[in-house]
Amino acid sequence: MQLNERAALNLSHVREKKPLIHNITNFVVMNYTANALLAMGASPVMAHSEDEVEEMVSFAGALVLNIGTLTIDWVNSMLKAGKMASKLNKPIILDPVGSGATSLRTNSAKKIIKEVNLSVIRGNASEIISLKDLDSKTKGVDSIHSVDDAKNIAKMIAEESKTIVAITGPTDFVTDGKDVILVSNGHPLMGCITGTGCTATAIIGAFLAVDENPMTATATALAFFGLAGEMASKKAEAPGSFMIELINALYTITPEDLKKGCKIN
Amino acid sequence: MQLNERAALNLSHVREKKPLIHNITNFVVMNYTANALLAMGASPVMAHSEDEVEEMVSFAGALVLNIGTLTIDWVNSMLKAGKMASKLNKPIILDPVGSGATSLRTNSAKKIIKEVNLSVIRGNASEIISLKDLDSKTKGVDSIHSVDDAKNIAKMIAEESKTIVAITGPTDFVTDGKDVILVSNGHPLMGCITGTGCTATAIIGAFLAVDENPMTATATALAFFGLAGEMASKKAEAPGSFMIELINALYTITPEDLKKGCKIN
Amino acid sequence: MQLNERAALNLSHVREKKPLIHNITNFVVMNYTANALLAMGASPVMAHSEDEVEEMVSFAGALVLNIGTLTIDWVNSMLKAGKMASKLNKPIILDPVGSGATSLRTNSAKKIIKEVNLSVIRGNASEIISLKDLDSKTKGVDSIHSVDDAKNIAKMIAEESKTIVAITGPTDFVTDGKDVILVSNGHPLMGCITGTGCTATAIIGAFLAVDENPMTATATALAFFGLAGEMASKKAEAPGSFMIELINALYTITPEDLKKGCKIN
Numbered sequence: 001m002q003l004n005e006r007a008a009l010n011l012s013h014v015r016e017k018k019p020l021i022h023n024i025t026n027f028v029v030m031n032y033t034a035n036a037l038l039a040m041g042a043s044p045v046m047a048h049s050e051d052e053v054e055e056m057v058s059f060a061g062a063l064v065l066n067i068g069t070l071t072i073d074w075v076n077s078m079l080k081a082g083k084m085a086s087k088l089n090k091p092i093i094l095d096p097v098g099s100g101a102t103s104l105r106t107n108s109a110k111k112i113i114k115e116v117n118l119s120v121i122r123g124n125a126s127e128i129i130s131l132k133d134l135d136s137k138t139k140g141v142d143s144i145h146s147v148d149d150a151k152n153i154a155k156m157i158a159e160e161s162k163t164i165v166a167i168t169g170p171t172d173f174v175t176d177g178k179d180v181i182l183v184s185n186g187h188p189l190m191g192c193i194t195g196t197g198c199t200a201t202a203i204i205g206a207f208l209a210v211d212e213n214p215m216t217a218t219a220t221a222l223a224f225f226g227l228a229g230e231m232a233s234k235k236a237e238a239p240g241s242f243m244i245e246l247i248n249a250l251y252t253i254t255p256e257d258l259k260k261g262c263k264i265n
Numbered sequence: 266m267q268l269n270e271r272a273a274l275n276l277s278h279v280r281e282k283k284p285l286i287h288n289i290t291n292f293v294v295m296n297y298t299a300n301a302l303l304a305m306g307a308s309p310v311m312a313h314s315e316d317e318v319e320e321m322v323s324f325a326g327a328l329v330l331n332i333g334t335l336t337i338d339w340v341n342s343m344l345k346a347g348k349m350a351s352k353l354n355k356p357i358i359l360d361p362v363g364s365g366a367t368s369l370r371t372n373s374a375k376k377i378i379k380e381v382n383l384s385v386i387r388g389n390a391s392e393i394i395s396l397k398d399l400d401s402k403t404k405g406v407d408s409i410h411s412v413d414d415a416k417n418i419a420k421m422i423a424e425e426s427k428t429i430v431a432i433t434g435p436t437d438f439v440t441d442g443k444d445v446i447l448v449s450n451g452h453p454l455m456g457c458i459t460g461t462g463c464t465a466t467a468i469i470g471a472f473l474a475v476d477e478n479p480m481t482a483t484a485t486a487l488a489f490f491g492l493a494g495e496m497a498s499k500k501a502e503a504p505g506s507f508m509i510e511l512i513n514a515l516y517t518i519t520p521e522d523l524k525k526g527c528k529i530n
Numbered sequence: 531m532q533l534n535e536r537a538a539l540n541l542s543h544v545r546e547k548k549p550l551i552h553n554i555t556n557f558v559v560m561n562y563t564a565n566a567l568l569a570m571g572a573s574p575v576m577a578h579s580e581d582e583v584e585e586m587v588s589f590a591g592a593l594v595l596n597i598g599t600l601t602i603d604w605v606n607s608m609l610k611a612g613k614m615a616s617k618l619n620k621p622i623i624l625d626p627v628g629s630g631a632t633s634l635r636t637n638s639a640k641k642i643i644k645e646v647n648l649s650v651i652r653g654n655a656s657e658i659i660s661l662k663d664l665d666s667k668t669k670g671v672d673s674i675h676s677v678d679d680a681k682n683i684a685k686m687i688a689e690e691s692k693t694i695v696a697i698t699g700p701t702d703f704v705t706d707g708k709d710v711i712l713v714s715n716g717h718p719l720m721g722c723i724t725g726t727g728c729t730a731t732a733i734i735g736a737f738l739a740v741d742e743n744p745m746t747a748t749a750t751a752l753a754f755f756g757l758a759g760e761m762a763s764k765k766a767e768a769p770g771s772f773m774i775e776l777i778n779a780l781y782t783i784t785p786e787d788l789k790k791g792c793k794i795n
Contacts, residue, residue: 022405027292027560027576028560028561028564028576030334031293031294031296031459031460031561032561034459034460035459035504035508038457039458039504039505043405045366045405046292046293046334047334047367048334048336049337049369051367052368052369052370055366056367056405059366069560069577069578070577070582071578071581098575098577101585101589102577102582102585102586103585104579104581105582140550140552140573140574140575140586140589140590141575192781193565193569194561194564194565194574195561238569238779238782239565239569239778240569240773240781241774243505243774243777244508244509244774246505247504247505248503248504248505248506249503251503251505252503285670287670292557295558296558296559296561296562296724299558299725300723300770303722303723303769304723304768308670309670309724310628310671311557311598312599312600312632313599314602316602316632316634317635320631320633320634321631324631324670509770509773510770511770512768512769512770513768513769514768516722516768516769516770517768
């Protein structure tokens with residue numbers, strides 16, 4: 001199947017099956033992530049207590065782990081949920097927000113990669129580099145590296161961890177360690193609102209719940225989200241309006257639109 | 266007094282008295298809830314530390330307890346705030362978000378119902394059913410039952426707990442165990458954004474602060490919020506714009522609009 | 531330099547240097563604050579764990595401490611981050627949200643003022659009064675005093691703590707204990723959405739990162755945010771649309787617009 005057909009099919013399946021996506025994510029983006037998942041047709045739930053994550057993830061179609069606004073007890077919950085999801089063969093995606101900025105973030109991301117059976121890791125270039133390179137430093141949660149800087153490290157991590165690694169940027173780079181898919185959908189205004197990276201991760205989570213191949217799930221989800229950004233940019237010129245139009249686009253884009261609008265190589 | 270007149274009066278009184286509504290609620294909806302309460306004319310405060318909830322609730326016109334994104338320490342704060350509010354005869358409303366999905370949620374909801382003198386419980390059908398039926402299971406935070414499925418259980422809970430129980434759905438069902446009020450305002454797009462249930466609960470909280478009869482406060486608040494959804498749907502066709510227009514409508518609907526637009530039986 | 535020229539320069543410098551602003555702030559406003567800082571051109575990061583705040587603040591251009599939705603462990607993180615920032619001579623601003631409403635808030639605000647080398651304190655009139663007057667009581671997080679009520683106390687605090695104190699209201703009052711700057715930009719709809727005070731504080735944080743004089747940084751930041759409110763009010767008549775247009779305005783206002791639109795005396 002062509003990747004643009006796979007994209008359309010994945011979107012259709014999310015809207016039909018409405019998979020429950022269990023998010024253990026940061027405080028900044030919880031509301032926006034939930035609205036993005038709902039708008040696209042999935043069913044989000046946010047739950048982070050050690051006392052309920054194992055039960056909650058057992059109903060889920062996918063688990064999304066995001067280390068923004070992190071504390072140690074949240075890492076423990078992520079590990080607990082992640083191990084249960086691994087045991088149940090549910091797809092799991094990690095967003096290493098701010099990895100490289102502090103040791104708490106870098107070490108927690110590495111621990112999750114080691115102890116949880118991840119399907120996908122999605123980050124910006126600086127975050128991906130920090131997962132291998134101890135000397136790398138990033139500034140806060142925004143990347144100071146280009147996607148090109150991180151390509152080889154992404155391949156190494158993918159191979160070692162038997163996971164898909166996606167670096168997002170002007171052109172997204174998706175790899176399983178050998179093959180590469182490039183996705184060039186998107187719009188610069190996506191960098192002017194908070195949590196677009198986190199939202200991309202959650203949307204990949206929704207596609208993972210309906211597509212058994214994590215490589216195609218990741219690439220097609222990024223194309224879908226990027227296309228939503230392109231459509232939103234036609235209606236909004238500033239970030240306030242853009243964040244609203246982006247949610248609208250996740251709701252209004254049809255599988256047919258996606259088939260036509262995909263820029264995947 | 267007719268219920269549509271009571272609705273108009275309650276809205277007027279909220280705007281005149283600007284009651285402080287103390288919310289102990291989940292991370293996903295805190296911002297939207299605060300904006301909804303402000304837009305309608307109430308004064309929201311969010312405070313959850315065990316070290317301040319008793320003091321904070323002493324100023325409040327109503328207390329809103331919501332068990333989304335729950336942890337044990339938040340349950341303790343809810344019980345502490347709830348007991349103080351009970352002692353001070355302040356109205357308290359519980360939103361059992363996700364009850365039925367995990368034992369933490371179900372048991373916490375039941376504990377609050379047992380230990381706190383609640384005026385109202387508002388949930389979707391699956392959540393209300395879970396409060397009585399141990400075998401019932403729900404999927405995440407969205408209902409898998411119809412309002413009809415939950416009617417008898419709602420009446421039983423209302424009678425046993427001497428509280429109003431409201432099941433929200435396409436037609437809302439409000440009962441004190443004997444009488445029933447049906448509210449049919451609303452719009453399907455309300456199910457496409459996160460936290461509309463939680464917002465309904467907070468708005469009932471604001472009406473409880475100005476209407477001593479919790480049955481009429483609940484029904485008229487649901488009519489007001491449903492009417493806001495109807496008005497928002499005239500200006501927005503997708504969930505991003507809809508969530509903004511819903512806040513606008515809570516601000517612009519006049520008591521006279523509400524008197525005319527109420528669909529309460 | 532005239533203050534309107536300083537305002538334009540500060541805005542230009544934020545957009546050129548994109549300073550990292552480290553926020554330890556409340557759950558209600560995290561998303562909106564991050565979006566406001568991004569829209570104006572700064573780079574926000576939210577991090578509150580005791581295990582990472584010292585590392586994170588070391589990269590930052592300014593530290594923003596905000597005591598809404600407070601718990602004791604967050605106070606500890608604020609003190610830890612604040613002491614490290616003091617040591618590194620980084621500007622720090624405190625927003626004493628709800629000080630006066632509960633002893634937890636009042637005592638925490640006072641402790642931070644005592645132990646951290648603050649550049650600025652920004653609050654509403656009731657909050658500022660509570661920092662000196664033990665008998666003062668406020669209702670929740672909204673002010674029950676006028677800016678005039680708080681002027682003398684603001685001057686006393688500024689002098690004693692060697693910090694700038696800003697009381698925001700219809701006309702903002704900024705003082706170093708001797709001199710006073712008044713800022714009359716703004717619009718009443720800013721009081722109808724949640725977190726405008728918190729956003730003002732974060733925007734002052736961004737200006738502190740580029741202007742060594744905390745008095746002019748504070749006054750010009752308040753003029754910028756107030757002008758954004760004025761511009762938003764031309765496109766929005768209700769709070770839902772207004773909160774979106776306010777973000778748009780923070781992005782679209784040029785230094786030249788600000789130079790012309792400043793109302794600083």
